[in-house]
Structure formats: structure tokens, C-alpha cells
Amino acid sequence: MIVSSDQMTSAGGAGVTKDRILDAAERLFAEHGFQATSLRHITADAGVNLAAVNYHFQSKESLILAVLIRKLEPVNRRRLELLDELEARQGDSAASLEEVLRAFLQPVLEAKAAGVELAAFPRLLGRIYTEPGAWIEKLIPRVFGEVMGRFKAAFAAALPGAEPVEVAWRIHFAIGSMAHFLAAGKLLELISMGAADESDAAGALERLVVFTASGMRAMVWRNKETAG
Amino acid sequence: MIVSSDQMTSAGGAGVTKDRILDAAERLFAEHGFQATSLRHITADAGVNLAAVNYHFQSKESLILAVLIRKLEPVNRRRLELLDELEARQGDSAASLEEVLRAFLQPVLEAKAAGVELAAFPRLLGRIYTEPGAWIEKLIPRVFGEVMGRFKAAFAAALPGAEPVEVAWRIHFAIGSMAHFLAAGKLLELISMGAADESDAAGALERLVVFTASGMRAMVWRNKETAG
DNA sequence: GTCTATACGATGATAGAC
DNA sequence: GTCTATCATCGTATAGAC
Numbered sequence: 001m002i003v004s005s006d007q008m009t010s011a012g013g014a015g016v017t018k019d020r021i022l023d024a025a026e027r028l029f030a031e032h033g034f035q036a037t038s039l040r041h042i043t044a045d046a047g048v049n050l051a052a053v054n055y056h057f058q059s060k061e062s063l064i065l066a067v068l069i070r071k072l073e074p075v076n077r078r079r080l081e082l083l084d085e086l087e088a089r090q091g092d093s094a095a096s097l098e099e100v101l102r103a104f105l106q107p108v109l110e111a112k113a114a115g116v117e118l119a120a121f122p123r124l125l126g127r128i129y130t131e132p133g134a135w136i137e138k139l140i141p142r143v144f145g146e147v148m149g150r151f152k153a154a155f156a157a158a159l160p161g162a163e164p165v166e167v168a169w170r171i172h173f174a175i176g177s178m179a180h181f182l183a184a185g186k187l188l189e190l191i192s193m194g195a196a197d198e199s200d201a202a203g204a205l206e207r208l209v210v211f212t213a214s215g216m217r218a219m220v221w222r223n224k225e226t227a228g
Numbered sequence: 229m230i231v232s233s234d235q236m237t238s239a240g241g242a243g244v245t246k247d248r249i250l251d252a253a254e255r256l257f258a259e260h261g262f263q264a265t266s267l268r269h270i271t272a273d274a275g276v277n278l279a280a281v282n283y284h285f286q287s288k289e290s291l292i293l294a295v296l297i298r299k300l301e302p303v304n305r306r307r308l309e310l311l312d313e314l315e316a317r318q319g320d321s322a323a324s325l326e327e328v329l330r331a332f333l334q335p336v337l338e339a340k341a342a343g344v345e346l347a348a349f350p351r352l353l354g355r356i357y358t359e360p361g362a363w364i365e366k367l368i369p370r371v372f373g374e375v376m377g378r379f380k381a382a383f384a385a386a387l388p389g390a391e392p393v394e395v396a397w398r399i400h401f402a403i404g405s406m407a408h409f410l411a412a413g414k415l416l417e418l419i420s421m422g423a424a425d426e427s428d429a430a431g432a433l434e435r436l437v438v439f440t441a442s443g444m445r446a447m448v449w450r451n452k453e454t455a456g
Numbered sequence: 457g458t459c460t461a462t463a464c465g466a467t468g469a470t471a472g473a474c
Numbered sequence: 475g476t477c478t479a480t481c482a483t484c485g486t487a488t489a490g491a492c
Contacts, residue, residue, distance in 0.1 A: 017458075017459075033355075038483075038484065038485085039484080039485065039486090040483085040484080040485095048459080048460095049459060049460050049461080050460090050461090050485095050486095051459075051460065051461080051462090051486090051487085051488090052458085052459060052460080053485095054485085054486065054487075055457095055458070055459070056458090058486095059485080059486080060484095060485065060486090119354065120355075122354065122408075122412075123351045123354050123355060125412060125415070126347065126350070126351050126408075126411035126412040127348075127351060129412050129413075129414035129415055129418075140418075148419065152419070164420070164423065165420055165423040165424050168416060168419045168420030168421075168423065168424050169416065169420070169424055169435050169439075170439065171419055172408070172409065172415065172416040172419055172424075173405040173408070173409070173435070173436065173439045173440075174405075175408060175415075176404045176405040176406070176407065176408025176409060176412075177401040177402075177404040177405050177408075177443075178404070179404065179408050179412075180350075180354075180400070180401070180403060180404025180405075180407050180408060181400065181401070181404060183354035184350075184353060184354040184357050184404075184407075185357075186357035187353070187357055187400065187403075188396060188397065188400040190357075191376065191380070191396045191399055191400055192392070192393050192396030192397075193396075195392065195393040195396065196393050196396050196397055196400075207397050207401070207447060208401065210443075210446050210447050211397075211398065211401045211443035211444070211446060211447060212401075212443060213446070214442045214443050214445070214446030214447075215405075215438075215439035215440060215442045215443035215446075216439070217442070218438050218439065218441070218442030218443075219435060219438050219439060219442075245475080245476080266466075266467060266468085267467080267468065267469090268466085268467080268468095276476085277476060277477055277478085278468095278469095278477095278478095279469085279470080279476075279477065279478085280475085280476065280477085281468095282468080282469060282470075283475070283476075284475095286469095287468075287469080288467095288468065288469090
């Protein structure tokens with residue numbers, strides 16, 4: 001179904017149009033935004049017919065999703081690789097909360113530093129879960145299902161004593177800090193009046209890990225107190 | 229007729245059309261979303277002419293912003309009131325980080341609990357600071373300027389020893405947790421597989437305060453260590 | 457299965473009369 | 475301030491050629 005990068009048919013040319021649309025859309029979306037980029041701009045730029053975009057993708061919104069998911073898939077693959085390494089290192093001790101957070105955060109911050117435009121994804125996700133329309137609720141699990149399942153278990157293991165519900169709250173807050181940094185990094189420079197540098201990937205990763213790790217752990221302590 | 233605030237002119241009727249548009253837009257946006265709500269729906273529902281929306285507001289996007297800002301203004305006013313109370317309580321000790329966070333978070337979570345649709349605002353803000361278009365960069369300071377300035381100072385005072393730049397990073401992360409909770413609360417229920425209740429305002433406030441306070445403080449400690 | 461030509465209804469926005 | 479009339483452009487659908 002989804003024609004990936006290295007796929008090729010013997011006949012010749014199959015799947016090229018789809019990729020040309022994705023490439024042109026990605027470039028124009030990054031340059032002018034989603035709403036300002038019309039399907040006619042995209043198809044003209046790609047050298048294909050307007051109707052092709054509705055043949056390969058069903059709608060403009062699906063095309064946007066396809067563009068974003070194509071950029072996000074290697075990020076999620078890298079996340080799972082790093083988690084694999086952590087869990088394979090079994091022997092001495094289980095992975096720490098900071099290590100799990102780093103495996104989760106580092107790939108996406110590296111992608112951002114490499115120029116991958118991911119700012120729109122948190123916004124899209126938010127809109128999907130607010131505005132009606134069930135077309136996405138089967139797509140998100142396909143993209144994030146494995147990552148979410150694996151990391152939920154890893155976070156729970158790194159937070160012994162926390163109930164599963166509380167682990168979910170903490171993951172949600174941590175994702176929020178990450179997503180907001182990706183989606184509204186410019187706000188940081190506004191708050192700091194230009195002093196903070198959102199393009200400092202290493203500094204952002206370090207600060208994010210420290211912030212989220214402490215926040216997630218704090219609620220464990222509180223629970224132990226109130227439960228004790 | 230539906231004169232909302234205490235505004236009134238002696239002649240009669242001035243400003244009514246504008247308010248009718250705002251009321252209808254707010255209702256329809258909440259019901260069908262922004263994109264699915266056309267200006268024709270709004271003006272028909274409000275009983276005014278289509279062109280009136282382009283006279284009072286310049287564009288659909290400006291109308292969306294106006295609707296959101298109208299709902300956000302009492303929230304920001306309440307934030308400043310609570311901060312006033314904290315600072316007036318001078319005498320024994322300065323406000324704690326948790327108290328400042330509570331003054332910042334409680335009004336917006338209460339508004340959400342009261343049914344105010346604020347989920348779109350973080351997304352709009354994010355889009356504004358990503359996609360080109362300078363039309364907003366004078367509007368945001370007008371809405372958030374006072375709140376941002378006052379709370380920046382309060383957070384800095386509650387985090388002694390932290391450089392201003394680092395305070396900005398922490399505020400940004402904390403806003404991220406809050407914004408993500410507002411914009412994508414449904415995700416929490418997905419992560420927790422239905423166990424977590426995003427409509428539990430008191431629980432959300434408590435968890436947010438503990439999470440963000442700990443995260444913001446953790447980086448102070450780290451700074452003190454490395455600074456030695 | 458892949459791509460093209462063409463058309464449709466609806467949209468946001470504007471100009472100019474009252 | 476408010477209206478009517480009108481515009482270019484948009485996303486989408488279809489019928490049919492390779």
C-alpha cells in the first residue's frame with residue numbers, strides 16, 4: 001500500500017507520481033504553510049495532474065498527514081532502537097528514568113536540529129483529538145502504537161511504585177513539554193527576550209530530560225507520602 | 229438585544245452586529261470546528277450580512293482570534309488577581325513556586341472545567357509562531373504582555389539563583405505541559421487506556437503543579453552543582 | 457492500476473451603492 | 475455601518491484515456 005522509498009516495480013515508473021507529490025508538498029508546506037499551499041501549487045510544482053493527488057491520497061488533509069508521517073517514521077524507528085539498546089544492556093541494572101527519556105526525546109530533537117519540520121505535527125495531533133472526524137483514530141495507533149506501548153512499559157519500570165494511571169499522567173505532561181518546544185519554539189525566544197536559543201539541540205535535550213525526569217519522579221514521592 | 233457587556237451607546241444599536249457575529253461564531257466554532265464553519269453559516273446564524281464580518285474583522289482568521297481572546301481575557305484577569313493576592317500577602321515570606329504556579333494554572337483549568345473551549349488556542353499560538361504572517365505579533369503581547377511580564381518576575385523570585393535565561397526555559401516547559409493538557413486532553417485518555425479522567429479539574433491542577441514545580445526546581449539544583 | 461481533462465459547488469474576500 | 479453583487483480560488487468528484 002504505502003510505497004516506501006526504495007520500492008521499485010519492473011514495469012517502470014510506478015509510484016513515482018506519488019513520491020513527486022509528497023516531495024513537492026513537503027517543500028511547499030514548509031515554505032508557505034498548509035493553508036496557504038493549494039493542491040494546484042503542489043501538483044504544478046510536481047509536474048503532475050491535479051486529480052492525481054485525490055487518487056493517491058483521498059484529501060488534502062490526508063496528504064498533510066502522509067507528509068508528516070513520512071518524516072516521523074525514522075524518528076520513531078530510532079526511538080525503538082535506543083530503547084532496544086537500553087533493554088539489551090540488562091545485567092547490572094534496569095534503565096533509569098533519564099535514560100528512557102533520552103531515548104524518547106533525543107531522536108526527535110536531532111531531527112529538528114537537522115532541519116526536519118516537525119512543528120506542525122503536535123498541532124495536527126491536537127486538532128485531530130478535538131475536532132470531530134474519526135478518520136484518524138485508526139491511523140495514530142499505526143504510527144505511534146509500538147512506540148507508545150514500548151515506552152509506557154519502560155517508563156513504568158523506571159518509576160517503581162507508581163500506579164499505571166499516574167504513569168500516564170506523567171507521560172502526558174512530559175510529552176507536552178516536548179511538543180510545545182517543537183511547536184512553539186519561537187515563544188521561548190519571546191519569553192527570554194532573545195536570550196534563549198531554541199536551535200541549541202544539545203542544551204534543549206539536556207534541559208528537557210532534567211525537567212521531565214524530575215517532574216515525573218516528584219509525583220512518585222508524593223504518592224508514597226500520601227499512600228504511606 | 230444580546231448586548232453582552234455593559235457597553236451601550238446613546239444612539240442605539242452600535243456594536244451590536246459585532247457582538248452578534250462573535251456570539252454566533254463562538255457557538256458554531258465549538259460545535260463544528262474552525263475549518264468546517266463558514267462565514268456564511270456564521271452570518272446566517274447571527275442574522276447579519278456576510279460582508280459585515282469583513283467589515284468588523286478583516287478576515288476569518290482574525291475573527292477566530294477575536295473569539296478566543298474574548299474567552300481568554302477573564303482568565304488572564306483572574307491570573308493577575310491571584311498574583312496580586314500573593315504579593316499583597318508580603319510580610320512573612322515571598323510566594324513559593326507552587327503558589328505562583330497555582331495562580332497561573334488554576335484560572336485556565338477552571339475555565340476548561342466550566343466548559344470554555346480553549347483547546348484551540350495553544351494550536352493557534354503555535355501556528356502563529358511557525359507560519360509566516362506578522363499580523364499577530366503585535367496582538368499577542370497585548371493579550372499576554374502583562375501576564376507574561378508579571379509572572380516572569382514572580383517565577384524568577386521563586387527560583388532564587390537561577391539565571392533569567394534558565395527561568396525562561398523552565399517557564400516554557402511548564403507552559404508546554406499545560407498547553408498540551410488543554411489542547412490534547414483526549415490523548416491522556418488514550419495513553420491511560422481510559423483510566424485517566426481529563427475532566428478531573430482538581431486532580432489535573434494538583435498533578436500539574438507538582439510536576440511543573442519539581443521540574444522547574446530540578447534545574448536550579450543542577451545549576452548550583454555545575455556552577456559550584 | 458495509473459493518470460488526465462474537465463467540471464461543480466462552496467468558500468473568503470472585495471467594490472461600490474445606499 | 476450595512477447591504478447587494480461579484481470575483482478568483484479553493485478542495486473535490488467523475489468520466490474516460492493509457
